[in-house]
Amino acid sequence: MVTSTLEPTTSHSATTPASAAATDGVDVAALGKALDGRWWQVRRAARDLASDPALQKIEGLPMAEHRERVLEQAKVLAARGVVHRAYPTELGGSDDPGGNLAGFEELAVLDPSLQIKGGVQWGLFGSAILHLGTAEHHRRWLPGALDLTLPGVFAMTEVGHGSDVASLATTATYDPATEEFVIHTPTTAARKEYLGNAALHGVAAVVFAQLITGGVNHGVHAFFVPVRETGPDGQLHLLPGVGASDDGLKGGLNGVDNGRLWFDHVRVPRTNLLSRYGDVAPDGTYSSPIASPGRRFFTMLGTLVQGRVSLSGAGVVVAKMALAIAISYGNQRRQFTGGDDREEVVLMDYQQHQRRLLPLLARTYAAAFAQHELLDRFHDVFSGAHDTDEDRQDLETLAAAAKPLNTWLALQTLQEAREASGGAGFMAENRLVGLRQDMDVYVTFEGDNNVLLQLVGKRLLTDYGRGLAKIDIAGAARYVAARAADMTLHRTPLRRAAQSIRDTGSRARSAGHLRAADTQRELLEDRVEAMVAEIATALRPARDASPAQAADLFNAHQHALIEAARAHAELLQWEAFTAALPTIRDERTREVLTTVRDLYGLTLIEQNLAWYLMNGRISAQRAKTVTSYVDRLLARLRPHAQDLVDAFGYGPEHLRATIATDVEAERQREAREYARRQRAAGLEPVNEKELRANAERAGAAAPAAG
């Protein structure tokens, strides 16, 4: 982990001194470095690209112009060599997969469309060639993929199948006569859909299709398929047999030219099969280093996990930006007078405003620290340091847990920030609405969030039942049921420590107890374990059921399983946050940050309080202290809110939101100065209300006159 230094970080708030370490507040610089983590230099370099206006998003640019601008921006990134870190050194990269993603995550600061355009080119298209192809494939296509002379399409999703990749319907049928694969789209549903670079810029595509040779379907494999070439007119034209159409306007990300691709018996050489995990000999004989078709499929898909890891990180980046904007504004904006009836109250001083923003701030901190751990794990696997099958499966589960939480966090935080900023939040110039439009699709692409959480849930059941392999839903239900009967007898009993907490009758003592990290951990862990055990037990009858009945039984617990997965993912973030605390050297900073962690833990417990009560983990008496304790934490953190968002390190060049500058404070100064001058000149009118009140008082003092 990164430790604190005295190096200054960007601090832009009008209300906070540049060096917050000098105040009674947190050490903003040191905290900022901890938040930026192991690859802090890469991260800062990436977001500081935004100081170049040519790399900034222009809100409201027409779609066609936005697409061309983003393509040009992507070329700049390629030319500067800032997006190739994941690739081998001999190809111009730096064999640094973790650092690559850290930098990639920050590209959302420039323009999420640019991030995704880059993600398509270098994270999907290029990565598929790198991970699914051979050295020869790398030699042929990676240089063009890297320098963007070969803009590529990642053609996996079809109109008919998104989440269910195994059911893709595009076929790649081997023809031994010509030693070619015939790429074919048999139906409308089999058309490739939502593909970046497909509408306009893509020259080649990595196409995922069912590999058929000798009448046998060996499952989904990836093929390199040229789709466009430059014609005599200097324009790109589709190659014969290739169809394409434009998805047109989307809810956001309109700088990416998404579209559809389809193929009418398009022939590619045998050697265009990206053949690392499955090859076809000239005579049509199929071979693979992985015997099991199921394991082979998941291994191939598993190489593409970086998409999920990096979207998870992008969610954290954008949540940070949203909070920096809304809290900076909330610290200046005043509305309604307080108790003294003169000075208006700063929005952040309202309890409801704190309730709306500070728990999201705490979640964002937890998510940021958890993302560091995820990136470490990703780096370990993809650098080869720890790259067993188990490591890869763990990584996939961690990514499947983090991506839903953090992409939803981004949307929720952007929306709360936008509403908390009132009408100003709705103006495009304040960035929140544009970012929300762009981030919206992050929750369903690269794995729909609900489908991903279900994957996590299945893994939890697997671990609970030990050794359950990745099998179909019905099989999983039967398997779990078969195991659950045994496991409940032999398994280490779930810790019940939380349950045995004695209620003292003193709310204060109870609340103090809830603040203990061990109590929070026990409550959060216990809930995950008990939920999984309950589902496994409920699935037990599936053992003797028909496949259809077993599927119905599984479906009847789908919601509970997804909730268990969510609880597990939240626990991971809580643990990562807690693990990061000792790395903060400055005592006062660590103290404040511990309060932030407590707020995260306590709000999780508050959200699920009914579960803790129903299952006897918390008494009604103690439960009543949770909300008031959260309120106390909010009040305690409120003075540090600005420092906590300043530590994110996003300055005016990153946020580019008018309301996050000191424009509001300046307007108030102007208004106060005007009022002062009016009063001094005796021009301030008397209020009718005051006149009446005075008259009434005078009347009351002289009743005899009536």
Next chain:
Amino acid sequence: MVTSTLEPTTSHSATTPASAAATDGVDVAALGKALDGRWWQVRRAARDLASDPALQKIEGLPMAEHRERVLEQAKVLAARGVVHRAYPTELGGSDDPGGNLAGFEELAVLDPSLQIKGGVQWGLFGSAILHLGTAEHHRRWLPGALDLTLPGVFAMTEVGHGSDVASLATTATYDPATEEFVIHTPTTAARKEYLGNAALHGVAAVVFAQLITGGVNHGVHAFFVPVRETGPDGQLHLLPGVGASDDGLKGGLNGVDNGRLWFDHVRVPRTNLLSRYGDVAPDGTYSSPIASPGRRFFTMLGTLVQGRVSLSGAGVVVAKMALAIAISYGNQRRQFTGGDDREEVVLMDYQQHQRRLLPLLARTYAAAFAQHELLDRFHDVFSGAHDTDEDRQDLETLAAAAKPLNTWLALQTLQEAREASGGAGFMAENRLVGLRQDMDVYVTFEGDNNVLLQLVGKRLLTDYGRGLAKIDIAGAARYVAARAADMTLHRTPLRRAAQSIRDTGSRARSAGHLRAADTQRELLEDRVEAMVAEIATALRPARDASPAQAADLFNAHQHALIEAARAHAELLQWEAFTAALPTIRDERTREVLTTVRDLYGLTLIEQNLAWYLMNGRISAQRAKTVTSYVDRLLARLRPHAQDLVDAFGYGPEHLRATIATDVEAERQREAREYARRQRAAGLEPVNEKELRANAERAGAAAPAAG
């Protein structure tokens, strides 16, 4: 209430017969008419305007073109006379304020920008003249306001003050020498902001300003102020002293030309004061039919309540549209195979999909029926049938409760619908993202949702303490505290029936009990009452506190107060839904609808289960049945989901979403037909997986061969 008839309604689903009444399902036509309520004809006529493509929104139109298109559309509405129902008959209206809003609500189906453009012109600008002006004002300006030859601006909000209207800083100082008001914007913060029609089209403005005469400020009044005139070039130009700027791109509603206006000592005749509630004589003497400045202010603002009422209804309309789109798609779209491993499962059959959409469907039904009651109440007040001060205050509270719930409902439903529709949901052609962008600002304009809920909360405290007048926060806290001590002694004890329910130990019986309407009502009512009582008690010490301390105490319970208001608003919707059930004549339909109501009630109880447990209203044992009972209701309603959205009456011309047609089902038919032909022709490849499984079985059957 409307009763059922045999009149057919629009039914567009590919999977449901046009006359659902003929099946075992609900009577779609009769339910549709009940949902459209008292002004069903107006409602249908309004949304059927969408069959004219010229009145439809074009997604992605550049802002400038969108603004001109919406202006032209508004002129069409004016020419057709469909937007003047609220105005007096002698002015071309029909003295039908309720019907007017019912029709207005449905304009969201055409384009929310058109709805808001119309809302600015006829709901705000024209209404202010109607309600705050005199007969002479009506005669001079309403004809132009109605036929749109006088496009108007409603200039209330300022840069510095949105929710806090009383603190507006624009001044209107009377000059008896010339018998004019001088309208002036003293500071940047006092500029009028976010005003529709301000950037381009507005010719006059109703400007809210502090009325100052003879050195006395009589508070905020409205003035008719010309702002633009047509120049010799045929273009509109700002009048001398008037400044304007363009808000530019927004998160949505880009067909409305929002902007800022400011005034540099602009003079208007004395008679331009809209003087119904306050007038200035030529010599500068102020007079008003309402002595109290506070009551006068709230009376003036109260005339504008229709904005909140109609936005509440617009939220319901859009939630209906979103559900119709997502559920129609979810009833066709298939993904992943089920237990039999062949046929893929329809999305709506997944429990999680039901969990995501059906509770929102239930909330939307409740909101629709509650909106009918709100419109009735609005009509009673504004038609003069029941128009006491108390009626108006009740109406304002009801509107302040409904608008937050229903505008948030629209956003949440649009987002869940978009995510539930995957990538397709993100395409502009499927409407969900565009509608969400447009509806976003509904949650903060015409009263920020949180501020409105706080208003409701204060009213609840007032009612609890009886007779508390509208006073400042600190005062309210002191007053409530002073009263609470007495009231708790004398007040009718809160019903504790729910608490005395005996737990039988049988989950089934407990669940059945929760389904009883009386149980639901008791639980929901009891929670509101107990929350309010608890807050009032907590505010008691404010009685002896300083204003600042009292304000702090109030602030420490702000979140709880807002939550109490939300609970109250939800209860109102539950009650309206329940009251509507007996009006449904068809027994089967009523039965299904009762289940929808139960789902609404039970999900409310589920969301707040911790409260019921902590406060001893539900035992832990019974609480455990709530979620499983909700799951059962979901399964019971699932077969009726299509009927329930078809009953909303939104056909293809209203939804205009590709995925809500039968395009997905058609693609599946094509794919199935292709597979059938392949099999018939013997062209279907064998799966490697099956080959291996067969080989293993063969090997196991003949171990001797090994």
